């Protein structure tokens with residue numbers, strides 16, 4: 001019994017520095033690959049909306065809000081973000097986590113026309 005405890009203690013003492021150093025290096029990694037850093041409306045958000053939303057949210061689709069242009073999407077940015085983050089939209093489809101993150105990042109950064 002005692003020797004098992006001793007082993008556990010030694011094991012835990014060994015784990016603490018390993019765990020701490022892995023935390024420190026994770027912080028560096030997160031800063032290096034910030035998933036929001038390179039997100040733009042034209043390159044990321046617009047294609048996601050075009051492929052997944054405007055079949056309904058367009059003049060032709062007839063569903064409001066209209067999401068066909070930058071002005072229309074940015075005017076509804078917070079609603080768009082919450083619908084996709086909560087996976088309420090798109091109806092009948094599903095965005096990948098990366099696509100949801102891209103939309104969310106873009107809205108958080110101010111829904112810029114970039």
Ligand code: HEC
Pocket residue numbers: 048049052053054055056057063064065076079080083084089090091092
């Ligand atoms: C198959 C048709 C369809 C598609 C595709 C679709 N929507 Fe919708 N959307 C609707 C309908 C119907 C409503 C109104 C009923 C509701 O809110 O569920 C709606 C409502 C909304 C609303 C308003 C919610 C509110 O009340 O504030 C937003 C914002 C929205 N959709 C965003 C999106 C986005 C972003 C996408 C693509 C990622 C998308 N939708 C894809 C049909 C669709």
